[in-house]
Amino acid sequence: MCAVDKTLYDALGGRDVLTAAVGDLYDRLLTDPAVSPAFAHVEMGRLRPHMRAFLASALGADVEYGGRDLRSAHAGVHITDDMFDRTASHLVDTLSALEVDPEVVDEVVTRLAAQRDQVVTRLPVGGVESPTT
16 A cells, blocks of 8 residues: 555545546446447446445445445346456556556556456356356
8 A cells, every 4th residue: 555544545536536537437448349338238327426436445435335246236247357357457547547646556456356256257168157256
């Protein structure tokens, strides 16, 4: 962490930076042809504040996240490893454009990358959907 008494949320820049980051991230994701199909039937007006709350909680803000767990939220969306990686890359680009400290960017991505198995769906032989374990 960049400072012992700061949460990763604080080091990122708090609510204002997180709000800008989520907006920019979704703008990037919705124009990425490899990722945008995952949002075809999603009400973005509801998703953006939901994502802000999730990220704030995940990054140490003093907020309670009341949404579904990641596995349930992404079940049936068919997120691939490539889509996850592209999303992480867009997040790095977003945070860099917002001039977030590179060490903080690395910490954010590391923390979120640890959630890959909760988000990515694997289709085994036979095509039956199964989130990674």
